[in-house]
Amino acid sequence: MATTLYDKIWQAHIVEAKKTAETGEEGLMYIDRHLIHEVTSPQAFAGLDDKNRKVRCPQRTFATMDHSISTRSLALDACGPTNKLQLQTLAENCEKHGIELFPVGHQKQGIVHVMGPELGLIQPGMTVVCGDSHTATHGAFGALAFGIGTSQVEHVFATQTLKQSKAKSMKVQVNGSLPIGITAKDIILAIIGKIGHAGATGHVIEYCGEAISGLSMEERMTVCNMSIEAGAKAGLIAPDQTTFDYLQGREYAPKGDHWQQAIDYWSTLVSDANASFDTVVELKAADITPQVTWGTNPGQVIGVNQAVPSPGDFTDPIDKDSANKALSYMDLTPGQKLSDLSVNNVFIGSCTNGRIEDMRAAAAIAKHGKVAQGVTAIVVPGSVSVKAQAEAEHLDKIFIEAGFEWRLPGCSMCLGMNDDILTQGDRCASTSNRNFEGRQGRGARTHLVSPAMAAAAALAGHFADVRDYQ
């Protein structure tokens, strides 16, 4: 029978299978890689300790500090005693259970979804979990990667497995080549705009088509990262030469004879030509324009030159009601042009867009001018390694020269668990992944964009079409 990439990874990881007519395939899934951070692990470690249980495979588990840390100081208490306690708890738990930790100040520290791939910890065909919904990022390698809750983190600690029900499959095919000035962020926002904020609930997405296979690994990570923003359990891209080239020589990637064995296996990880999917969605790359969210979920998105919609544009009563609430929260008027909308904050960074290619894309725009008066713009590299590379390329100088702040790596203003938070009424062009109410600060308004679009908004002081810079 023809199988999908998801079927193949599922099949290779089921320790014990169950099949019921009522609920379909279920099974106990083996987990190859477990990434952890300070926010969603302390209660899981406490649960283990309560029952005198051990971490079964500490060597498959890697930890970093990213959410609760300052981007101005390496001091653990820079964001207060509660954050410090959480960070110290992670360090103590990792020490106790023999888990490798990349703490603040370490060469390998970074946002968990930036650090993992750059070290070669994520490889095709793996099952990867983390107590973090943006674990979907790692699907870019053809790994089945998904976010889990803290009880499941504890379950993986103790057993290196998870009970799973097989999800439905969705193929999202982006045909044709990408127009100039259009990025991976625009692709994924356009996809979410098309299928909706819950459009892929219960599904594992496989992205394919010419516009996807032409992407670099970092761009693929941006696409897969936001799979959860369409409700998907995971997003996958079949591994190919781009994937293998990225992995070769990375610290934790297979070496020597193992490299060839790995390539042989990884090359089998594609959906069969006649494999069937529960849902199929197609987009034309040529139709995609620079995307900007206008509402309070990532599905509420338009092209930069489109007008803000009116609730009357929606037929579904729930969409209409959501649009009404979003327009009010975002302080927008139907028909308004985005280029008339002033921003006073710009955030470039996050697990979606905090990699070196994102820094380069933003710097390429930043060098055209100065940050507009009244705008605070911060650039937060995704890891120590990204920061070092950017500095080697003098990108930091371009940013600083243009009036951006150049910060230390971390999750930062994507969710503001540190002091990088906005206040009531602030409007931010952000390269992060969620524009929920209050996400970046109570009463603050977030518009999701690509790194180049964020940099362009910083210079203009309002949203601007990045293609005008090309």
Added chain:
Amino acid sequence: MTTGINIHTGSAMPLNQANVDTDQIIPKQFLTAVTRSGYGKHLFHDWRYLDQHEQVPNPDFVLNKAQYQGASILLTRENFGCGSSREHAPWSLDDYGFKVLIATSFADIFYGNCINNQLLPVQLTNEQMDQLFAIVEQNADAQITVDLQEQSVKVNDLSFGFDIAQQHKTNLLKGLDAIGQTLELGDKITAFENNLPEWQRA
């Protein structure tokens, strides 16, 4: 883990809104704690309080309305719990006093987190939700009975059936220790590991 859920009867709170995300359920500033308890007072913080210090309740928000105090069932709409994987979301709902959530649909990670915390997520159709909202908005004291064993929701003379995966139902009914169950399969997990090619071993 606590003992299981079987039948629950209580009054309901109508949160008539779709796409309620986990940032609304429990905002990030409360995620720095290292314990599982004490999140109930921060539930729906941004909507519930007019100030950051939680001193001034928002009188317009349903959670603050006198007639809905003591509700143990939350009624809401589609895609409830979307967004982050934070288990602090079910912890805060549970700590506040909710035992059952009834919605048109739930986000996947949130749904699993509810099951792992003995919080029963019940999915009904939009039309059925319309009827429940109408009843509860008219009579806040209406008693809703949710029977997990027979998979039904009953109020007045209405009765709706709902679906739930067998493994989830069993776990909720018996309040099982999921980790303890899996640990009994330790030999099978070891056999799986021993069967991996050398380059895939840790």
